[in-house]
Amino acid sequence: xxxxxxxxxxxxxxxxxxxxxxxxxxxxxxxxxxxxxxxxxxxxxxxxxxxxxxxxxxxxxxxxxxxxxxxxxxxxxxxxxxxxxxxxxxxxxxxxxxxxxxxxxxxxxxxxxxxxxxxxxxxxxxxxxxxxxxxxxxxxxxxxxxxxxxxxxxxxxxxxxxxxxxxxxxxxxxxxxxxxxxxxxxxxxxxxxxxxxxxxxxxxxxxxxxxxxxxxxxxxxxxxxxxxxxxxxxxxxxxxxxxxxxxxxxxxxxxxxxxxxxxxxxxxxxxxxxxxxxxxxxxxxxxxxxxxxxxxxxxxxxxxxxxxxxxxxxxxxxxxxxxxxxxxxxxxxxxxxxxxxxxxxxxxxxxxxxxxxxxxxxxxxxxxxxxxxxxxxxxxxxxxxxxxxxxxxxxxxxxxxxxxxxxxxxxxxxxxxxxxxxxxxxxxxxxxxxxxxxxxxxxxxxxxxxxxxxxxxxxxxxxxxxxxxxxxxxxxxxxxxxxxxxxxxxxx
Amino acid sequence: xxxxxxxxxxxxxxxxxxxxxxxxxxxxxxxxxxxxxxxxxxxxxxxxxxxxxxxxxxxxxxxxxxxxxxxxxxxxxxxxxxxxxxxxxxxxxxxxxxxxxxxxxxxxxxxxxxxxxxxxxxxxxxxxxxxxxxxxxxxxxxxxxxxxxxxxxxxxxxxxxxxxxxxxxxxxxxxxxxxxxxxxxxxxxxxxxxxxxxxxxxxxxxxxxxxxxxxxxxxxxxxxxxxxxxxxxxxxxxxxxxxxxxxxxxxxxxxxxxxxxxxxxxxxxxxxxxxxxxxxxxxxxxxxxxxxxxxxxxxxxxxxxxxxxxxxxxxxxxxxxxxxxxxxxxxxxxxxxxxxxxxxxxxxxxxxxxxxxxxxxxxxxxxxxxxxxxxxxxxxxxxxxxxxxxxxxxxxxxxxxxxxxxxxxxxxxxxxxxxxxxxxxxxxxxxxxxxxxxxxxxxx
Numbered sequence: 001x002x003x004x005x006x007x008x009x010x011x012x013x014x015x016x017x018x019x020x021x022x023x024x025x026x027x028x029x030x031x032x033x034x035x036x037x038x039x040x041x042x043x044x045x046x047x048x049x050x051x052x053x054x055x056x057x058x059x060x061x062x063x064x065x066x067x068x069x070x071x072x073x074x075x076x077x078x079x080x081x082x083x084x085x086x087x088x089x090x091x092x093x094x095x096x097x098x099x100x101x102x103x104x105x106x107x108x109x110x111x112x113x114x115x116x117x118x119x120x121x122x123x124x125x126x127x128x129x130x131x132x133x134x135x136x137x138x139x140x141x142x143x144x145x146x147x148x149x150x151x152x153x154x155x156x157x158x159x160x161x162x163x164x165x166x167x168x169x170x171x172x173x174x175x176x177x178x179x180x181x182x183x184x185x186x187x188x189x190x191x192x193x194x195x196x197x198x199x200x201x202x203x204x205x206x207x208x209x210x211x212x213x214x215x216x217x218x219x220x221x222x223x224x225x226x227x228x229x230x231x232x233x234x235x236x237x238x239x240x241x242x243x244x245x246x247x248x249x250x251x252x253x254x255x256x257x258x259x260x261x262x263x264x265x266x267x268x269x270x271x272x273x274x275x276x277x278x279x280x281x282x283x284x285x286x287x288x289x290x291x292x293x294x295x296x297x298x299x300x301x302x303x304x305x306x307x308x309x310x311x312x313x314x315x316x317x318x319x320x321x322x323x324x325x326x327x328x329x330x331x332x333x334x335x336x337x338x339x340x341x342x343x344x345x346x347x348x349x350x351x352x353x354x355x356x357x358x359x360x361x362x363x364x365x366x367x368x369x370x371x372x373x374x375x376x377x378x379x380x381x382x383x384x385x386x387x388x389x390x391x392x393x394x395x396x397x398x399x400x401x402x403x404x405x406x407x408x409x410x411x412x413x414x415x416x417x418x419x420x421x422x423x424x425x426x427x428x429x430x431x432x433x434x435x436x437x438x439x440x441x442x443x444x445x446x447x448x449x450x451x452x453x454x455x456x457x458x459x460x461x462x463x464x465x466x467x468x469x470x471x472x473x474x475x476x477x478x479x480x481x482x483x484x485x486x487x488x489x490x491x492x
Numbered sequence: 493x494x495x496x497x498x499x500x501x502x503x504x505x506x507x508x509x510x511x512x513x514x515x516x517x518x519x520x521x522x523x524x525x526x527x528x529x530x531x532x533x534x535x536x537x538x539x540x541x542x543x544x545x546x547x548x549x550x551x552x553x554x555x556x557x558x559x560x561x562x563x564x565x566x567x568x569x570x571x572x573x574x575x576x577x578x579x580x581x582x583x584x585x586x587x588x589x590x591x592x593x594x595x596x597x598x599x600x601x602x603x604x605x606x607x608x609x610x611x612x613x614x615x616x617x618x619x620x621x622x623x624x625x626x627x628x629x630x631x632x633x634x635x636x637x638x639x640x641x642x643x644x645x646x647x648x649x650x651x652x653x654x655x656x657x658x659x660x661x662x663x664x665x666x667x668x669x670x671x672x673x674x675x676x677x678x679x680x681x682x683x684x685x686x687x688x689x690x691x692x693x694x695x696x697x698x699x700x701x702x703x704x705x706x707x708x709x710x711x712x713x714x715x716x717x718x719x720x721x722x723x724x725x726x727x728x729x730x731x732x733x734x735x736x737x738x739x740x741x742x743x744x745x746x747x748x749x750x751x752x753x754x755x756x757x758x759x760x761x762x763x764x765x766x767x768x769x770x771x772x773x774x775x776x777x778x779x780x781x782x783x784x785x786x787x788x789x790x791x792x793x794x795x796x797x798x799x800x801x802x803x804x805x806x807x808x809x810x811x812x813x814x815x816x817x818x819x820x821x822x823x824x825x826x827x828x829x830x831x832x833x834x835x836x837x838x839x840x841x842x843x844x845x846x847x848x849x850x851x852x853x854x855x856x857x858x859x860x861x862x863x864x865x866x867x868x869x870x871x872x873x874x875x876x877x878x879x880x881x882x883x884x885x886x887x888x889x890x891x892x893x894x895x896x897x898x899x900x901x902x903x904x905x906x907x908x909x910x911x912x913x914x915x916x917x918x919x920x921x922x923x924x925x926x927x928x929x930x931x932x933x934x935x936x
Contacts, residue, residue: 113569
């Protein structure tokens with residue numbers, strides 16, 4: 001059934017049908033737009049939205065949902081994305097009317113519960129990263145990166161250090177790093193990096209009076225902890241630059257090491273990764289940005305303040321504008337609040353020792369899967385990994401196959417594929433991140449599926465090249481989609 | 493928890509479970525396979541100087557009931573959520589249909605990620621394609637993207653596109669643009685100017701003119717005229733409330749090159765500010781400057797219709813520092829909420845929704861501005877479903893009305909505040925607000 005083609009909602013449309021049950025107009029002498037608004041502002045032709053019944057809508061979107069792989073339906077070892085279980089209690093708590101119905105322009109004194117929660121979340125993120133202050137405003141990881149880069153720019157500008165135009169990014173970095181730095185107005189320089197981390201000589205070559213910041217992910221995108229990061233930090237700081245931590249891989253070290261202790265000055269966290277908020281098919285997430293103490297004055301405003309007054313039993317919280325040295329707002333209002341609620345709930349459910357166990361089991365699972373796969377799909381770097389590792393898809397080449405083929409064959413066996421062809425520094429990369437919430441049995445089943453595909457590939461490579469055959473659609477022609485873009489439905 | 497021997501504890505086997513599935517037996521098998529004595533051994537790569545020896549001080553683990561109690565108490569400590577909501581300022585208390593809420597809870601939507609593997613993401617991709625079609629229809633432009641963070645950041649992205657397309661530095665806005673959105677434009681403007689339209693001096697410097705429709709004060713602007721009068725060569729950007737677009741003309745048909753807006757008003761809960769949804773539609777020549785994800789239609793290997801993320805050469809994972817934007821999320825779950833909401837409404841429903849809010853808001857404006865000491869700030873300008881009132885001490889009036897069960901605002905300044913009327917506010921609510929405001933003003 002999930003494989004049956006589903007029409008577009010527009011193709012279900014029947015003129016005159018509606019799922020509408022709006023209240024009737026109940027005010028006397030009801031004003032009508034045509035009598036009050038200039039004719040030029042009024043809509044001439046109605047928008048071609050679908051005309052469908054409520055049951056049509058329910059069936060259509062239920063059917064579409066069944067065409068998705070999701071954490072709730074199967075293992076999702078997509079490297080760098082931390083597809084861990086999203087606890088249902090967190091969704092239930094975010095839906096409480098006291099949160100979901102609260103207008104963002106509610107007076108602070110009538111919204112103390114949310115301000116208290118946001119304050120506690122800021123404190124917890126500080127404790128987990130060693131940073132001194134956080135802003136919860138950024139709506140996504142890349143948005144947090146942009147805020148962090150704007151903070152770096154502001155720091156140098158306020159110091160009169162305007163020659164610092166360069167941000168250094170390793171070649172293995174997520175693409176958002178160079179894109180965010182460029183959006184903040186910096187010149188981006190990419191330097192080589194490998195399993196051991198960034199090329200320190202290349203870094204030294206840029207460690208001069210033009211260096212604004214170095215952006216690093218640790219563990220890095222090949223799944224290794226960069227012990228060299230401490231040296232890199234010294235080089236950058238001695239040159240007067242700042243060190244930026246991309247928190248994409250925090251799940252590997254949460255509760256075991258803190259970015260600030262490693263020398264980082266600014267960081268963002270992906271709450272939809274480490275802190276289990278649902279990925280929602282590609283958002284909403286949240287990307288809080290944290291800084292060391294002397295950079296707090298550059299954080300986006302408004303800032304949350306806590307007031308403890310003698311004689312009052314509970315503290316009071318209020319929003320205050322940021323000072324003149326802040327970077328300004330990066331988003332209207334305060335951030336993706338209902339995502340923040342879920343992250344806070346997760347942190348409190350786990351507790352300090354529980355979060356330490358999260359990273360422990362995430363790293364254990366990745367190493368276990370790496371060992372199970374070793375005989376058939378060897379790791380690209382033969383050493384213990386952190387929360388993810390890269391398998392070397394080049395072993396498929398003698399069979400005339402690519403990493404992509406293995407991924408598609410995994411889809412046929414009910415597993416999501418690993419991240420493929422990232423990072424760019426490893427050929428035929430297959431990045432596996434099982435996460436801590438997969439059981440030993442689930443990891444073993446994944447390894448068996450890979451073994452099964454490798455055996456099939458040896459026997460009948462063509463069959464693997466034709467995978468997937470049991471998914472809602474077969475391999476999708478991406479080239480045609482880009483060459484002749486069809487980006488909306490147009491009725492025939 | 494089962495009590496373990498000292499040996500098991502030494503191997504890290506007695507750690508708290510939380511959402512972790514491994515039994516002690518599983519852990520032993522796994523550690524043996526890896527060939528390490530304990531979980532902690534796996535962290536030997538981390539230099540000892542920065543390695544923590546115990547978890548951070550953020551409290552002990554809470555069981556599910558304890559968690560619900562703690563966070564439930566925080567949810568209950570927001571009295572404003574119980575008030576009859578006439579607050580606006582770009583974000584509105586709208587009714588969310590039960591069918592929509594039920595569909596949005598499906599784990600296949602909630603716990604999927606970006607459709608990197610299209611063969612197992614056709615649900616996500618088809619929804620995105622439907623969403624793009626609806627946004628393009630509402631805006632009257634050929635192409636819409638899969639979504640952005642929120643309205644304010646979508647506007648900042650549009651301003652960045654205009655700068656890149658024209659090579660000009662300054663973005664001008666017509667009066668009445670949301671003040672927080674102006675701040676977001678300024679933050680993202682990298683020193684390129686953000687100026688009020690009436691202060692434009694050198695029109696050859698102007699990359700774009702922004703008009704908000706309805707504006708921050710609820711006024712309906714003649715955007716066609718404003719766009720016609722803009723400096724030559726400037727990109728025309730409209731920032732719209734999609735809930736009004738069943739009644740108001742599609743901005744693309746009035747000259748807009750880019751239309752952006754906040755999706756909250758068509759299917760998302762207020763949620764104290766998010767998550768919301770930015771949307772963007774653009775004219776053809778701007779196609780390859782669009783930020784973020786875009787879904788396209790294609791075929792699969794068997795010739796069946798299929799959908800896939802496309803035009804990715806614009807994006808950060810390929811173009812890195814030269815990408816059109818760093819945005820990767822499209823707030824897909826929020827885009828789904830909007831797509832379902834608009835499907836339930838249809839063209840007739842969207843128009844009737846607009847007409848209902850329009851009629852009730854005009855009734856409310858009459859009732860409230862008839863109160864001595866209260867007057868409309870822009871009595872001569874047409875408005876849609878929100879209006880500004882001069883009330884004396886605006887923050888004090890907001891607090892006094894809250895004490896009587898009504899939420900209005902935000903305050904525009906010391907003397908003026910906004911009042912918005914949605915389909916959730918019936919005549920009795922409006923009459924109640926009028927009575928309360930009369931009392932408050934009389935007592936002031």
